[in-house]
Amino acid sequence: MYFSKIVSSGSCVPDMVVSNNDLAEIVDTNDEWISSRSGIKRRHFSEGENTSDIASAVAEKIIKRAGIDPLDIELLIVATVSADYTTPSTACLVQARIGASNAVAFDIGAACSGFIFGMSIADKYIKSGVYKNAIVIGAEVLSKYLNFKDRTTCVLFGDGAAGVLIERTEDNTGILAEDIGSDGTKAMALTGGFSPAANSFNTTNAAAERSLYMDGRAVFDFATRQAPKSVKRLVEKAGCSLEELDFVLPHQANSRIVEVISRKLKIPMDKFYMNMDEYGNTSSASIPIALNEMFEKGLIKTGSVGVLTGFGAGFTWGSMLIRF
Numbered sequence: 054m055y056f057s058k059i060v061s062s063g064s065c066v067p068d069m070v071v072s073n074n075d076l077a078e079i080v081d082t083n084d085e086w087i088s089s090r091s092g093i094k095r096r097h098f099s100e101g102e103n104t105s106d107i108a109s110a111v112a113e114k115i116i117k118r119a120g121i122d123p124l125d126i127e128l129l130i131v132a133t134v135s136a137d138y139t140t141p142s143t144a145c146l147v148q149a150r151i152g153a154s155n156a157v158a159f160d161i162g163a164a165c166s167g168f169i170f171g172m173s174i175a176d177k178y179i180k181s182g183v184y185k186n187a188i189v190i191g192a193e194v195l196s197k198y199l200n201f202k203d204r205t206t207c208v209l210f211g212d213g214a215a216g217v218l219i220e221r222t223e224d225n226t227g228i229l230a231e232d233i234g235s236d237g238t239k240a241m242a243l244t245g246g247f248s249p250a251a252n253s254f255n256t257t258n259a260a261a262e263r264s265l266y267m268d269g270r271a272v273f274d275f276a277t278r279q280a281p282k283s284v285k286r287l288v289e290k291a292g293c294s295l296e297e298l299d300f301v302l303p304h305q306a307n308s309r310i311v312e313v314i315s316r317k318l319k320i321p322m323d324k325f326y327m328n329m330d331e332y333g334n335t336s337s338a339s340i341p342i343a344l345n346e347m348f349e350k351g352l353i354k355t356g357s358v359g360v361l362t363g364f365g366a367g368f369t370w371g372s373m374l375i376r377f
């Protein structure tokens with residue numbers, strides 16, 4: 054039986070850092086509101102880099118760290134909701150940049166659960182014996198979708214990318230269980246990049262609305278209800294207990310959401326890793342950025358058992374139990 058094990062990681066965020074005070078200069082907000090409601094203090098915004106640029110930088114770091122030949126990469130998945138183009142996929146742009154000519158490359162979109170969904174797909178290819186390895190990247194330049202006149206959304210999001218290389222192993226380690234799901238009935242609670250069906254033979258009154266819209270309360274309620282349930286189902290599937298987890302890495306949307314998840318699961322806050330103070334909510338990039346940071350800080354040891362859990366637009370959710 055095959056398992057998928059993480060063997061390398063990398064991340065890349067734009068150099069430009071925008072503080073809460075910087076935002077307060079262009080929109081009616083303040084550091085106290087943003088910090089206390091979300092835990093966010095800064096975010097990185099693109100100075101022109103697009104999603105494929107930062108995703109390619111991530112892939113290069115992953116490959117360098119792993120010491121592998123790009124020609125040996127068999128699968129390349131980019132999770133994103135802010136691709137450079139509708140087509141070609143960001144993954145194909147990355148593939149060309151890094152010279153991974155033998156890889157099958159495609160994008161998937163599941164918003165803030167995107168990295169978990171991408172890992173889930175890669176895991177199936179690896180478990181079934183189709184591929185021996187895969188690079189999975191979450192990459193977003195969300196700033197191009199932000200309306201900097203809408204204080205209820207523009208203060209919460211940031212740009213960034215990160216990812217991992219997973220390889221086939223026969224040891225009982227790596228991705229051991231998952232719980233993923235969707236609820237399309239709540240799709241309109243968090244939207245972006247609307248593209249109306251207009252053409253030369255059809256007129257529509259709908260305006261192309263690129264900006265991100267969010268019903269914050271609805272998303273908050275969904276996340277605090279669904280994420281704890283998903284993690285409980287996950288540990289049950291894995292046949293272990295919540296007490297056995299060394300850490301939980303939640304999607305970095307909002308520290309108050311994480312506090313509620315911690316309370317509902319009765320897992321102490323010091324087991325939850327958080328870095329949204331530095332990056333804001335980077336959607337599909339948030340979990341791998343934090344995971345890479347944990348690796349770089351030496352917080353994940355061989356044998357550590359952790360849960361990654363994401364939730365967001367769609368609605369979608371996804372949790373994964375990994376033995377490192």
Ligand code: UT7
Pocket residue numbers: 081082083086087090091165204205206208267268269270272273306307310334336364365366
């Ligand atoms: O990946 C998933 C992405 N989404 C999320 O994680 C978001 C989940 N939702 C949330 O975290 C919270 O709902 C928010 C942080 C978005 C909002 O917090 P809230 O406690 O639900 O605030 P609210 O929307 O009820 O707004 C409270 C007040 C309002 O003023 P009034 O009507 O009470 O006078 C807002 O206009 O706060 C005001 N407000 C702001 N004030 C200063 C909203 N945004 C801001 C702002 N600065 N940026």
